[in-house]
Amino acid sequence: KQEVTQIPAALSVPEGENLVLNCSFTDSAIYNLQWFRQDPGKGLTSLLLIQSSQREQTSGRLNASLDKSSGRSTLYIAASQPGDSATYLCALHRGSNYKLTFGKGTLLTVNP
Amino acid sequence: DAGVTQSPTHLIKTRGQHVTLRCSPISGHKSVSWYQQVLGQGPQFIFQYYEKEERGRGNFPDRFSARQFPNYSSELNVNALLLGDSALYLCASSPVGLLNTGELFFGEGSRLTVL
Numbered sequence: 452k453q454e455v456t457q458i459p460a461a462l463s464v465p466e467g468e469n470l471v472l473n474c475s476f477t478d479s480a481i482y483n484l485q486w487f488r489q490d491p492g493k494g495l496t497s498l499l500l501i502q503s504s505q506r507e508q509t510s511g512r513l514n515a516s517l518d519k520s521s522g523r524s525t526l527y528i529a530a531s532q533p534g535d536s537a538t539y540l541c542a543l544h545r546g547s548n549y550k551l552t553f554g555k556g557t558l559l560t561v562n563p
Numbered sequence: 564d565a566g567v568t569q570s571p572t573h574l575i576k577t578r579g580q581h582v583t584l585r586c587s588p589i590s591g592h593k594s595v596s597w598y599q600q601v602l603g604q605g606p607q608f609i610f611q612y613y614e615k616e617e618r619g620r621g622n623f624p625d626r627f628s629a630r631q632f633p634n635y636s637s638e639l640n641v642n643a644l645l646l647g648d649s650a651l652y653l654c655a656s657s658p659v660g661l662l663n664t665g666e667l668f669f670g671e672g673s674r675l676t677v678l
Contacts, residue, residue, distance in 0.1 A: 455605070482665055494567075549667065553605030
């Protein structure tokens with residue numbers, strides 16, 4: 452059974468700081484990994500998708516990496532802003548049935 | 564372009580009642596998946612449908628059922644509601660076949676409260 456762990460559960464940083472969110476998983480046989488953002492009471496916004504053959508993806512101030520051999524992914528956020536405050540979730544996709552296995556998320560607070 | 568749309572956005576039911584939640588996928592997406600997210604947890608997979616057939620099912624009781632219509636929209640039905648069914652129900656869509664990258668796109672969810 453695939454287990455996904457996100458550390459830390461919560462993180463508070465001052466505005467402008469660079470930060471890293473971590474996601475670890477137990478089964479390296481993944482199809483892809485997707486990072487999402489969730490604002491309180493809202494749905495999920497897709498941030499980055501990394502295919503199993505890729506090592507990283509970048510979008511603006513966000514960079515996500517994938518190391519299947521160690522069962523880890525990181526989401527790097529550069530020059531954090533108060534608007535980045537949200538819960539960040541990583542999710543793994545193993546096969547063709549579109550099932551994603553999620554971690555519990557990291558609650559990020561960026562203080563002005 | 565419209566994203567994934569879900570209705571209703573919020574609803575309150577009492578134990579034992581039945582609920583129907585609706586989802587319209589992004590135009591051109593033929594696959595729809597349903598997830599349940601209880602407070603403080605990540606979403607849990609319930610169902611996946613495309614071409615009107617169930618293609619995957621998570622570890623949920625038979626009180627949960629779903630269907631997909633010819634226009635690819637979908638309904639999630641939950642019977643005999645329990646307090647523990649209170650959650651945010653999320654719908655996700657994705658293309659299939661050659662257009663499929665594996666990326667899922669989620670709606671804003673339907674917040675169900677069972678009293």
